[in-house]
Amino acid sequence: MTKAVRYDEFGGIEVLRVDEVDRPVPESGQVLVRVKAAGINPGEAAIRTGAMADLFPSTFPSGQGGDLAGIVAGVGAGAGRFVVGDEVIGFSERRAAQAELVLVDVGNLIPKPDGVSWEAAGGLYVAGVTAWRAVHSLQLDIGETVVISAAAGGVGSLAVQLARRAGARVIGLAGEHNHEWLRTHGVIPVVYGDGVIDRIKAAAPGGVDAFIDAYGGGYVEMALALGVAAERIDTIADFAAAARYGVRTEPGPDARPGAEVLADLAALIADGHLEVPIAGVYPLTQVRRAYAELERRHTHGKIVLIP
Known part of the structure; x- marks a missing residue:
């Protein structure tokens, strides 16, 4: 037994x-x-x-x-x-x-x-493959600005690191107790809650190019309000909003089998490039x-x- x-x-x-x-x-x-x-x-x-x-x-x-x-x-x-x-x-x-x-x-x-x-x-597996697919679905260019909600959570903490590896400028929405961890990983931390749109605009004076929603609860609408095009928004949590506005729900056009992605992620961890x-x-x-x-x-x- x-x-x-x-x-x-x-x-x-x-x-x-x-x-x-x-x-x-x-x-x-x-x-x-x-x-x-x-x-x-x-x-x-x-x-x-x-x-x-x-x-x-x-x-x-x-x-x-x-x-x-x-x-x-x-x-x-x-x-x-x-x-x-x-x-x-x-x-x-x-x-x-x-x-x-x-x-x-x-x-x-x-x-x-x-x-x-x-x-x-x-x-x-689940968080890693989800984060990888969300980041790759947006096909981030070097220097683009991406906002990631729940940036210190299971998916978000990996997505911010992968987005940085892709060369993006990353703004992470998280509670203040997680801001130091985000900073040490090259992420610009912003507190969620009332006034967050103004704080994002202050952190990204040149505008926001892409948005990964790892939480739900209105972040798709927020991304649209920030001027992000629907095809550059990916939500892993708010499927009703995705259907309503035509935004992405990972994996995206270049999805690879989960085991292949898992092997790449495990190698990054082993080499000290992903936490x-x-x-x-x-x-x-x-x-x-x-x-x-x-x-x-x-x-x-x-x-x-x-x-």
């Missing part, structure tokens, strides 16, 4: 529990991973509440989570590029990553480079506490579960 997060009905964090389940057995094309770290994401909370049931229907009992990093514990037929003992990073499409043992399709795994911590690796801030680390048994912190929406970076 092995432990895994489960829930039997849509609801808040109170429906989450950790169960003893049968040990998974890898089938053709699958790898069994002993999880060392599993990141958590806002989308998982939305799926669990039923808010995304039309897009992501659930059967119960349901598992939870996609991000993971761990050690190969078994290999099915056709998955021979990995062997038992390999350290890997990846993503489970079965909403099952928050567990001790997880089955993963071989195409959703990459080798974990040396120098990448388990916590950073376990929280990388994954870790906001909190919780044991698997404290999954409710982890999501309670996430749902406050003020975390700096990623929250990770450790089985």
